Amino acid sequence: MYGSSLSTLGEFGLIDLIRTRFPQPSPPELGIGDDAALLVPAPGRQLAVSTDLLAEGVHFDRSCGPDRLLGRKSLAVNLSDLAAMGAVPRWFFLSLALPAGFPLAGIEAILDGLAEQATDHGCLLAGGDTCGSKSGLVISVTIMGEQVPELLVTRSGARPGDDIWVSGTLGDAALGLTILMQNHTGLADGSAAEFVVSRHLDPTPRCRLGQRLAESGLISAMIDISDGLLADLGHVCRQSGCGAEVWLKELPRSPAFEELAGVFPDYPWHLAAAGGEDYELCFTAAPEQRAAIAGVGKNTGIPLTVVGKVTRSFGRVQAIMPDGSLFQPPASGYTHF
Structure with a gap:
């Protein structure tokens, strides 16, 4: 034809x-x-x-x-x-x-x-x-x-003391890209590898969740995680005139991510914290809204997790390792230039 x-x-x-x-x-x-x-x-x-x-x-x-x-x-x-x-x-x-x-x-x-x-x-x-x-x-x-x-939510409403939340799990897409680009021995096949690769190739936009959060009036700022949690959270901090502290031990990771993490010489925190292309949502809200926000997550079927807090340090995003030390990522997130 x-x-x-x-x-x-x-x-x-x-x-x-x-x-x-x-x-x-x-x-x-x-x-x-x-x-x-x-x-x-x-x-x-x-x-x-x-x-x-x-x-x-x-x-x-x-x-x-x-x-x-x-x-x-x-x-x-x-x-x-x-x-x-x-x-x-x-x-x-x-x-x-x-x-x-x-x-x-x-x-x-x-x-x-x-x-x-x-x-x-x-x-x-x-x-x-x-x-x-x-x-x-x-x-x-x-x-x-x-x-x-x-009801529209922007990046500029975060306030010191707010909780920092993320939806879903982090690091899967970055790990999937690592598998595709480097073809790590032992990672090319299997259901765990297929899962993280699919998260990179076919991400799920959280439209319904974003709408429900906006309509709830519970949150103060929001951004999608495209360039990595630390980089995108930095955009929120600059727009809101604040800082952020992220607790790596609280970052939600999928069973597939945990299964595959053992192939790395060190636990791949950088993939979860700064890998990018998760297309999950990161948002902030007052601590007293925790129960109500958890209810939104339950109603939409998408897990929501508190991973840090908003601080008064303008533009400064700190990530804290499980042992309490400061995490130094090889890069804070993806940049084009």
Whole structure:
């Protein structure tokens, strides 16, 4: 139907291929097909907008996993940004830069993964762009969500004395990437390795949890953990004018992480504290809210753990080892430059 190659398909054929795979906004809204999309937020709601770009050779290696999972992840990282503000996903825009000769089967698999993730979260494709690439594949997604203005959570509300919480478990994605990149002997196979690799290739955005936390009014600040807990917590501290102390012994680690940790000469605290790409939520709240917050976790089925406290030391994030000594990570988290 579309030809056997990207060059045969052409730009407009590619756009048509994309459009047929995604439901479109309904009137009075307008999606793909015009110079701009026309979108209508619900009455009394404020828009939250986020953009993420994934570049081949920087953010992903296509040989590490199926293209379908790459499609899922390219939307998941944007959904996670909305989750961190408590916003409800509504629309997204997709831009693709494709190298000459990129296989149509790969494009279709990426679109399949995107469509799965969009359907799971009720998010509609409203537009985007396509072009050629003289290097690798580039996937750029801009997402738009909405929420009642007073319920939106930012990074700037943490206060000294607040608890620091995280959702789920930490370090799995970084350990999964380590396995993929270094292929540690004895780690390539087995259910534990498969679990942590899947956490890297197919992260789960905590949208429902983020919305419930925002609607509860219990928390003071929130961020998603994309660059590593210590680095992302540093963003909260700078925006809030405070500091943080993290207790490594309290960091939640999965059974798979614990099983695989023994292959390292030293316990891999750096993966849990600074590894990145967990796409869990980190948030702060007053200590008297602990019971109520635990109830939110129970209702959403996602474990929530207190891992530290907010301090008065502006911009300073300290991590404390189980023996009480100061942890010195090889890096505080991922940085592009």
